Amino acid sequence: VYALIMVALLGLLGYVVNFFFFTGRWNSPRLLDAAVLLVFAGVVYFLLRHRYLLYLVLLAIPVKISLLSTRFKPVEAFPAIHARHINDLLKRSERLQVLDVSTGSCNSLYRHGWMKLNADYTGIDLSDTMLLQGVDFMDQQGISMDFVLGDAVRLPFAPETFDVVLNYGALNGYTDSGKALAEMTRVTKQGGLVLFLDEQLYPEATLVEKIYFQRVLSSHNVIHHCPVELMPASLDNVEVHQVYHFYYLCTAHKR
DSSP states (O other): OHHHHHHHHHHHHHHHHHHHHTSSOTTSOOHHHHHHHHHHHHHHHHHHHSHHHHHHHHHHHHHHHHHHHOOOOOSSOHHHHHHHHHHHHHTOOSOEEEEEETOTTSHHHHHTTGGGSSEEEEEEESOHHHHHHHHHHHHHHTOOOEEEEOBTTBOOSOTTOEEEEEEESOGGGSTTHHHHHHHHHHTEEEEEEEEEEEEOOOTTOOHHHHHHIIIIITTTOSOOSOOGGGSOTTEEEEEEEEEETTEEEEEEEEO
C-alpha cells in the first residue's frame, strides 16, 4: 500500500514538474493537465492540513530502516511483565474485579492475558462507537463483560472497587492525565495493581526516529513520556519499563 501511494505521489509530482518545465504547455493546458493539476493541488492541501500524514509518507521507510539497524533490547520484555503480574493475581483465591479504562475495542485487554483471571471485567470509554466495537469483540470471544460510557477523569465508580485498573494507549492523550491517574488510583483497592502503556521515546533514538515520534506517532498526545511526576502519592512500587522503541509500560500498587 505504501509503495502504491509513493508511486502515485511521485507520478503526480513528475507530471507537474514536466508540465511546468519541459512541455511548454503551461500557458495552454489541456483538460488532462488541468485535472492532474487540480488533483495535485488537492493532495498538497490535504497533506499540509494533516501534517502527521505528510511526515508519515516521508519518514515511513527511513524510520523502518533506522529501527532495523538499532539493537534496542528491553530490560524486561513486554509479555514477561504481564505474565509476572498475572501470575501473582492467579494466586488469589477471591474473584477479582478488573477495570479497563478507555477500553476501545477491548483488543488489548483480551490479547495481553487478562482473561486468564478469575475475574469480573468492566470496560469504560468516552466513545459509544468504540464501546460498541468492544461489545461485539467480546461477544465474538464468548466473554461476559460490563461496559460503561464515561470519562476517564470522572470515573463513575466507588472508591476501592477494582483489584486491577488498566489503561492501554490513552493516558498521554488526555487533557488532564494527572486527574485520570488520580481517578484510576481512587477506584483501585488497597494493594491493587495499576498498569498503563503509552508512547515514550527510547533514549538512544536516532534523529529520524525522534522526528517520526514527535511528528507522527505522538503528535496527537498532550504529554510524550511516562507521567511519573503526576502519579498520586498513594501509588507505590512504581516501575517504568521501556518495552519497545516508542512505548513504555508503567506498573504500580496502591498502598
